[in-house]
Amino acid sequence: MSRFLHLITALSLLLPVVFSRAAGMAEADAPVWPGKVYVLAYNPAGAPPGIRDSDVIDGMIAAADAWATCGVKVQFGGYTARKPDGLDGYNVIGWLPDMPGLLALTEPRQVRRILLDADINLSATTVRTRERLIAVIVHEVGHGLGMIDHSPNPDSIMYERFASRGTVKPTAEDIQRCQARYRFR
Numbered sequence: 466m467s468r469f470l471h472l473i474t475a476l477s478l479l480l481p482v483v484f485s486r487a488a489g490m491a492e493a494d495a496p497v498w499p500g501k502v503y504v505l506a507y508n509p510a511g512a513p514p515g516i517r518d519s520d521v522i523d524g525m526i527a528a529a530d531a532w533a534t535c536g537v538k539v540q541f542g543g544y545t546a547r548k549p550d551g552l553d554g555y556n557v558i559g560w561l562p563d564m565p566g567l568l569a570l571t572e573p574r575q576v577r578r579i580l581l582d583a584d585i586n587l588s589a590t591t592v593r594t595r596e597r598l599i600a601v602i603v604h605e606v607g608h609g610l611g612m613i614d615h616s617p618n619p620d621s622i623m624y625e626r627f628a629s630r631g632t633v634k635p636t637a638e639d640i641q642r643c644q645a646r647y648r649f650r
């Protein structure tokens with residue numbers, strides 16, 4: 466199991482510095498979804514004002530588009546009242562009122578490199594605009610798909626300071642990296 470902590474400085478909302486920590490897992494050991502499908506349901510409870518359900522759906526569409534070239538599918542699993550936590554085999558994206566210093570927290574849970582559950586928690590304090598929301602979802606879905614490490618390339622979806630750039634289009638390296646994970650048929 467691993468956790469990603471995306472930290473945002475309290476000093477600047479315009480140019481947030483986002484850190485992350487991927488604990489205890491090397492990229493070579495990163496897990497995958499069998500069937501190459503990642504289904505995410507949305508729990509709208511606690512969404513900040515100004516964020517509409519359709520913005521979250523658009524974020525998932527952007528994530529699906531971004532990672533489609535890799536051969537994986539990101540699917541909307543409908544609305545849910547389930548919380549985005551726990552190992553229940555049900556992937557939920559939802560909101561927490563505040564995670565001090567965090568933009569989002571994705572928790573992929575795996576056994577023997579097979580993903581079982583990857584919930585995405587968004588911070589209702591730091592993710593308050595549609596533009597940032599979409600960039601955050603595209604990035605977090607990358608973690609949810611098993612892309613564990615961040616890229617040093619500022620153009621990458623998986624760049625750790627992604628939120629300050631609004632990056633939603635994958636680089637060739639992003640796709641190659643994803644395909645290396647999902648190369649089985």
Ligand SMILES: [Zn+2]
Binds near residue numbers: 471485604608615625
């Ligand atoms: Zn990250």
